[in-house]
Amino acid sequence: MTGLGIVIAILVTLVAVLIPWLPTSASEEMDRIEFVYWFATVICIAVFALVMAVLLYSVMAFRSPPEDESDGPPIHGNTNLEVAWTVVPAILVIAIGVISAFVMSKNGEAGPNPLNVKVFAQQFAWRFVYPDDNEVKSGELVLPVNRSAKFEMESADVIHSFWIPAMGQKQDLVPGIKTRIIVTPTRTGVFSLVCTELCGVGHATMRATVRVVSQEDFVAWVKERSDGGGGGGVSGDKAAALFADAGCGGCHAFTPAGTTGEIGPNLDDLVAAAQKAGQDPADYVREAIVDPGKVIAPGYQDGVMPPSYGETLSPAEIDSLVAYLTGAK
Amino acid sequence: MSAVEHESHGAGHGSGEPTRQRSILMRPGFVRAAWCFALFFLVGLYLVAGIRWLAGWDPVYDWNIIVLVGGLTLAPIGFLLGLGSFDYWLYWISGRPTIPDDHANHGARTWKDYFKVNTDHKVIGVQYLVTTFVFFTLGGLMAMLFRAELAQPGMQFMDTQTYNGLVSMHAALMIFVFIIPAFAGLANFAVPLMLGAPDMAFPRLNALSFWFLPIAGTMFLCSFLAPGGAFATGWTSYAPLASDQPIGQVFFNMGVQWAGASSILTALNFLVTIITMRAPGMTFWRMPLLVWANFTTSLLVVIATPFIAGSQFFVMFDRVMHTSFFVPAEGGYVLGYQHIFWFYSHPAVYIMILPGFGIISEIISVMSRKPIFGYRLMAMSLLGILVLGFSVWAHHMFVAGMTDWLRVPMMISTLLIAVPTGVKVFSWLATLWEGRIKLNTPMLFSLGFISMFVIGGLSGIYLASVPITIHASDTYFIVAHIHYVLFGGSVLTIFAGIYYWFPKMTGRMYNERLGKLHFWLTFISFNLTFFPMHWVGLVGMPRRVADYADRFADLNLVVTISSFALGASVVVFFYNMIVSWTRGPIADPNPWRAMTLEWQVSSPPPIFNFDEIPQVVGGPYEYGVPGARHAILTSTTAPAAQEVHG
Numbered sequence: 001m002t003g004l005g006i007v008i009a010i011l012v013t014l015v016a017v018l019i020p021w022l023p024t025s026a027s028e029e030m031d032r033i034e035f036v037y038w039f040a041t042v043i044c045i046a047v048f049a050l051v052m053a054v055l056l057y058s059v060m061a062f063r064s065p066p067e068d069e070s071d072g073p074p075i076h077g078n079t080n081l082e083v084a085w086t087v088v089p090a091i092l093v094i095a096i097g098v099i100s101a102f103v104m105s106k107n108g109e110a111g112p113n114p115l116n117v118k119v120f121a122q123q124f125a126w127r128f129v130y131p132d133d134n135e136v137k138s139g140e141l142v143l144p145v146n147r148s149a150k151f152e153m154e155s156a157d158v159i160h161s162f163w164i165p166a167m168g169q170k171q172d173l174v175p176g177i178k179t180r181i182i183v184t185p186t187r188t189g190v191f192s193l194v195c196t197e198l199c200g201v202g203h204a205t206m207r208a209t210v211r212v213v214s215q216e217d218f219v220a221w222v223k224e225r226s227d228g229g230g231g232g233g234v235s236g237d238k239a240a241a242l243f244a245d246a247g248c249g250g251c252h253a254f255t256p257a258g259t260t261g262e263i264g265p266n267l268d269d270l271v272a273a274a275q276k277a278g279q280d281p282a283d284y285v286r287e288a289i290v291d292p293g294k295v296i297a298p299g300y301q302d303g304v305m306p307p308s309y310g311e312t313l314s315p316a317e318i319d320s321l322v323a324y325l326t327g328a329k
Numbered sequence: 330m331s332a333v334e335h336e337s338h339g340a341g342h343g344s345g346e347p348t349r350q351r352s353i354l355m356r357p358g359f360v361r362a363a364w365c366f367a368l369f370f371l372v373g374l375y376l377v378a379g380i381r382w383l384a385g386w387d388p389v390y391d392w393n394i395i396v397l398v399g400g401l402t403l404a405p406i407g408f409l410l411g412l413g414s415f416d417y418w419l420y421w422i423s424g425r426p427t428i429p430d431d432h433a434n435h436g437a438r439t440w441k442d443y444f445k446v447n448t449d450h451k452v453i454g455v456q457y458l459v460t461t462f463v464f465f466t467l468g469g470l471m472a473m474l475f476r477a478e479l480a481q482p483g484m485q486f487m488d489t490q491t492y493n494g495l496v497s498m499h500a501a502l503m504i505f506v507f508i509i510p511a512f513a514g515l516a517n518f519a520v521p522l523m524l525g526a527p528d529m530a531f532p533r534l535n536a537l538s539f540w541f542l543p544i545a546g547t548m549f550l551c552s553f554l555a556p557g558g559a560f561a562t563g564w565t566s567y568a569p570l571a572s573d574q575p576i577g578q579v580f581f582n583m584g585v586q587w588a589g590a591s592s593i594l595t596a597l598n599f600l601v602t603i604i605t606m607r608a609p610g611m612t613f614w615r616m617p618l619l620v621w622a623n624f625t626t627s628l629l630v631v632i633a634t635p636f637i638a639g640s641q642f643f644v645m646f647d648r649v650m651h652t653s654f655f656v657p658a659e660g661g662y663v664l665g666y667q668h669i670f671w672f673y674s675h676p677a678v679y680i681m682i683l684p685g686f687g688i689i690s691e692i693i694s695v696m697s698r699k700p701i702f703g704y705r706l707m708a709m710s711l712l713g714i715l716v717l718g719f720s721v722w723a724h725h726m727f728v729a730g731m732t733d734w735l736r737v738p739m740m741i742s743t744l745l746i747a748v749p750t751g752v753k754v755f756s757w758l759a760t761l762w763e764g765r766i767k768l769n770t771p772m773l774f775s776l777g778f779i780s781m782f783v784i785g786g787l788s789g790i791y792l793a794s795v796p797i798t799i800h801a802s803d804t805y806f807i808v809a810h811i812h813y814v815l816f817g818g819s820v821l822t823i824f825a826g827i828y829y830w831f832p833k834m835t836g837r838m839y840n841e842r843l844g845k846l847h848f849w850l851t852f853i854s855f856n857l858t859f860f861p862m863h864w865v866g867l868v869g870m871p872r873r874v875a876d877y878a879d880r881f882a883d884l885n886l887v888v889t890i891s892s893f894a895l896g897a898s899v900v901v902f903f904y905n906m907i908v909s910w911t912r913g914p915i916a917d918p919n920p921w922r923a924m925t926l927e928w929q930v931s932s933p934p935p936i937f938n939f940d941e942i943p944q945v946v947g948g949p950y951e952y953g954v955p956g957a958r959h960a961i962l963t964s965t966t967a968p969a970a971q972e973v974h975g
Contacts, residue, residue: 022800023868033796040794044787051783054758055776062697064765069922071953072699072764082703085755086748093744093790100794101737107796108733158570159663161728161803165869168800170728174664175569176657179730192878196803196871198563200570201489204874301488 005053012045023166026191026212028184029107030168036096036103043092107169110148110182117141117149121173122156122306124202124263125247126193134226137245140209141193144218148184156308161197164210172197185212202304205251205263239324242317246309254325264305265297270325273297281326289318357413357446369407373399393576394649396555401583405544413446414537435532436936446540448532450521451934453539455834457514458827460539461507464546466899468502471495473896480889482879492875494559494577498549501564501581504681505588506546508819512684513538513595515826516623518834520599522927522934523617525608525943525960530601534594541591545584552580563873565674568655568666572647582645589634592680596627596634603627608926608960610945615959617925617949618707622687625711629676629683629718637673640666664731671722679718681815682782683711685822686753689775692829693757695923696772697764700950702756710749717746727798736795743793750786754779767921770844774825777852781817785810788863803873805866812859824851824902831909832916836932839913843905850898857891924959925949 025031064070118129130136143149153162155173162181163170171181195206213221225241240257243249249259254267274284277295287294290310293302313321353360374395381389409415413434420427436442436449443456475495478486487495517535521528529535552559557575560566571578603624607616616624643654644666653659655666694701701707723731723739757779766772788810791797801807824847831839865884870877877885919928926943927934943960951957 019864021864021867030800033800036794036796037791040791040797044790048783048787051754051758052780055761055779058758058761058764059766059768059776062761062764062766063768064698066767066769068765070698070765072697074700074951074953074957075702075759075763076700077703077706078759081759082706082752082756086706086752089751090745090748093747093793094741096790096794097737097741097744100740100796103796104736104799107799159567159729163803163871165800168796170799170802172729174730176661176663177730192869194869194871198493198567198570198873201493201561203493204489204876301490303490 001053001057004057005049008052008056009045009049012048016041016045025166025168026164026185026187026189027167027169028111028186029182030166031186032103032107033168036100039099040096043096047089047092108182110150111184112148114148114150114182115144117143117151119151119153119162119173120156121153121160121162121195121206122308123158123200124195124206124304125251125306126195126206126208127245127247130222133222136222136225137241138225139244139247139249140211142211142213142218142221143183143185144215145185145188145212147215148182151181151183153179153181157306158199159197160195160199160206162193163196164191164193166191170196188212188214200303201301202263205304208247239320242313242321243324246313246321248321251305256324265300267325271327274326282322285322285325286318289313289321357411357416359412359444361413362408362411365407365411366404367407369410370399370404372407373403393579396576397579397583397645397649401548401580405548405587408544409537409540412540414533414540417533434536435528446536448528448536449936450517450529450532450535451834451938453535454514454516454518456539457510457517457542460543460546461511461514462903464502464506465511467550468499468507469896469899471499471502473893475499476889476892478875479877479885481886482877482882484876487875489875490558490561493561493563493873494553496873497561497563497566497581498553498559501549501560501584502546503815504564504677505585506542506549508681508815508823509588509592509677510542511823512623512626512681512819513592515688515823515830516599516619516626516684517595519830519927520620520623521602521606522833522930522938523620523925523949524603524606525611525926525939525945526602526606527937527939529598530606531598535598538591538594538598541587541594545588545591548580548584548587552577552584555580565670566641566644567670568644568647569657569661569663571644572655579645579648582641585641586638589638592630593634596630599623599627600631608943608945610960612945614705614708615945615948617687618690618701618704618711619684619687621708621711622683622685622690625715626680626683629680629715632719633673633676633680635673636669637677640669640673643669664726664729667726667729668723668731671725672719675722675725676718678814679714681819682822683714685778685819685826686711688822688826688829689757689778690753691923691925692771692775692825693760694950694952695921696767696769696775697761698767698952699760699764700948700952700954702759702762703752704948704950706752707756710752713749714746717742717749721746724793724798727795728802740793740795744790747786747790747793754783754786770839770841770848771825771829773845773848774821774828777848778818778821778825781813781821781852781855785813785817788813801867803871805862805870805872807866808872809859809862809866812862816855816859821851824848827906829921830927831906832920833927833932833934835910835913836916837909837913838916838920839909840905843901847898847901847905850901851895854891854894854898858888858895861888924951926960929960929962 022034022037025034116132118131120127128138128141153171153173155175157175160173161170162173164183167183167185169181169183171179173179189212191210191212193208193210195203199206243257249257249261251261251263252265252267253260253262270285271281274281277284292305292307296302354364355361377395377398378389381391417427434446434448437447437452443452447453475492478492555575555577558577560574560578560581562571562574562578566581603620646652647654647656653661655661655663657663690701690707720742721739723735724743727736792801792810828839828844861884865881870881916932918930918932921928930939941962943962945960947957947959949959951959
């Protein structure tokens with residue numbers, strides 16, 4: 001039976017080691033989560049191998065044919081064994097609990113000089129604001145590498161949940177309260193942020209891009225975004241920034257903004273679409289922003305685009321977006 | 330002992346019914362149920378319209394309210410009234426002659442008796458099982474539909490609202506009108522027999538509890554017909570999303586009330602039956618573990634179920650009465666919903682597994698021909714799970730934004746539940762040790778259950794750990810875990826229990842080869858379906874998504890194909906059940922040579938279970954103990970009792 005147990009343990013260990021169960025870590029927090037994960041896995045492999053070895057061995061060794069009418073030995077229990085399999089698992093799970101509590105506490109601490117980021121979620125878009133960096137707004141999340149980011153999160157409508165799989169940390173955004181989480185990225189690259197709490201018809205596609213860059217690139221990006229949004233009047237740059245801030249590109253492809261979202265209709269041919277509908281392009285686009293449910297492009301669903309842009313954007317901002325989208329300067 | 334009261338009704342039942350033949354419109358039955366249903370709906374309609382007209386509210390015919398009051402509340406009551414569920418009580422209340430020992434609606438002589446308000450616990454048990462398996466089939470077909478959609482990334486067959494609706498409906502059917510009541514059905518059949526009682530303590534209440542169930546399931550399904558489609562917020566139905574969904578959501582809110590009321594009434598019935606109707610000599614420490622399991626489960630149901638009822642009422646009130654339980658702008662507290670919901674829904678996980686533990690304990694002991702190892706610790710561990718089960722609900726909320734200090738205590742109590750659960754698993758293994766193992770279908774399902782439930786339990790350890798859960802919650806890892814405990818756990822035990830008691834229920838034997846084929850097909854396709862979900866979840870795929878990133882495509886295709894095989898395996902089960910029920914070989918009273926009381930009477934049992942009162946003289950699992958007896962029955966209907974050690 002011991003042999004059987006060892007064989008099962010080796011097989012399960014191979015399954016545990018050969019399959020890349022977790023994404024390649026991209027944050028300090030995920031590194032710690034991986035540590036707890038492997039600690040628990042070692043214990044679980046031992047328990048599973050023990051149970052399966054006893055079970056399979058019993059079936060092989062003690063199987064009796066249907067015509068055998070004899071009974072087994074009348075063993076009613078064994079106090080020592082029963083105490084052992086009460087106490088040993090209790091010690092093991094408490095060990096997992098202590099390590100988990102330690103890691104949980106470490107994952108709740110930010111490193112030095114953390115970056116503050118505000119996260120706003122609504123059906124079905126993400127927006128990010130950098131309060132200490134000229135209030136820069138963005139529809140994509142840009143983070144400097146090796147610096148803790150402290151997120152303070154709010155939801156405008158229903159519960160959403162913030163998760164970057166490679167960075168491990170997850171936190172719900174709850175209407176009415178502010179929630180917080182800390183992520184410390186450890187490698188540069190492009191990652192995805194997904195909503196993991198069912199939030200309505202557009203839940204599956206409520207994603208955002210996360211770009212982790214060097215500190216210098218981050219500073220440059222902040223500067224570029226600050227300048228772009230700082231000019232007065234209705235300039236093309238400002239409209240482009242607004243397009244990015246409002247999260248439009250998360251769902252819509254629009255060549256001038258370089259976005260490729262596929263959740264909503266492509267915005268490159270809005271003028272042609274307006275003419276087809278027999279409407280003035282400016283009115284057509286304005287209506288689509290303020291009252292997105294009124295006309296639904298073929299192949300798309302009502303209720304996915306937030307109906308609240310008419311309230312969250314100022315009339316001047318809507319004017320500039322309309323101009324930007326219809327190609328008028 | 331109430332067991333004495335009914336003993337002499339073998340011939341007398343039915344004689345008390347007035348012989349006056351009423352017209353088909355007035356007789357209890359589906360015709361009267363149909364017009365009462367319509368009448369009560371109209372009463373609800375004009376009640377709402379009348380009040381709105383008097384108050385001067387516009388529109389007078391507000392269908393959101395009419396559907397709720399007329400369609401989902403009054404019409405089902407009309408249906409039950411027409412069916413005859415309340416006849417006896419109404420006669421009694423109105424002072425018309427009633428006969429307390431009227432057994433006109435007791436027992437089944439033809440198949441038609443299964444479609445009536447029947448007070449026989451054995452008939453009700455079968456009614457439960459057949460009804461729940463109808464919902465199981467529908468819920469399974471829905472799973473295959475949305476798995477087809479998930480075979481490839483992008484949207485192929487349906488829009489996202491339909492997808493969310495199918496996912497939500499699948500879970501609602503499987504949890505509320507399959508697993509929980511399927512266990513109630515098995516226990517309904519087995520518990521009174523195991524106790525040596527002639528029936529449940531409240532047979533008419535028992536019949537009423539059953540008939541709530543088709544109402545609940547039909548209500549869920551009817552939401553597909555509602556404008557805007559079926560409820561689409563998951564079975565957890567979190568506020569505030571659930572407060573502003575199309576009207577299909579209300580069908581869920583109310584369906585849960587009917588299913589919950591059914592659970593609570595049945596649980597009360599079990600508690601009173603177990604406490605007061607044990608045969609002479611049946612002390613608590615001589616009760617079979619299935620009875621212990623249902624005793625514990627019933628306590629959980631009675632304490633916890635009112636909480637989900639409350640949570641669904643609050644969400645519905647926010648919607649129809651403009652209260653603000655979960656509206657933050659008006660002082661509501663969104664996380665309050667989750668606390669109340671999980672205060673039921675975590676214990677519900679034990680409601681869905683403890684009866685299965687009981688079934689497995691029976692089968693493992695009988696098929697190993699050995700006493701259950703550590704009987705008292707097995708019973709105590711059930712109570713341990715009961716107590717700990719109420720202190721772990723917030724482990725569903727580790728990422729929800731609740732107060733931080735709750736995380737560590739909830740993690741520790743969750744981890745500690747592994748201890749009583751582990752005691753059960755190790756005790757089953759020790760029972761197998763040196764046994765004379767009969768590897769028949771119920772035993773295969775039991776051993777399959779132990780293996781799968783250990784995987785589900787171990788993934789539960791990961792989910793108890795806060796840092797791992799922060800990564801894994803709301804992903805497919807959760808979907809994998811829940812299916813390892815609810816399918817690999819609960820459903821396999823339901824199959825085991827049905828095969829085990831099939832000869833007792835029907836008087837016929839199922840086909841052993843088909844049973845084994847069913848097991849292996851289920852076991853293999855189950856693992857191929859759900860094991861890859863652990864992986865796809867940990868690497869980044871959220872749950873409840875109609876569409877997913879392209880990199881998850883290969884694994885999802887494997888899962889979809891396997892899920893179709895899993896669906897096909899159930900066909901073998903249905904074929905075996907239907908053919909064996911109609912044409913299977915006649916079963917012995919005690920084909921397993923078991924000691925518990927239900928096997929000491931004929932198959933199927935006499936209409937009042939025991940022709941004499943059994944005298945319990947020992948434990949229920951005394952296999953291999955020379956001369957040991959669980960109970961003494963002298964009558965000729967129970968020859969098997971003497972054969973056990975003959």
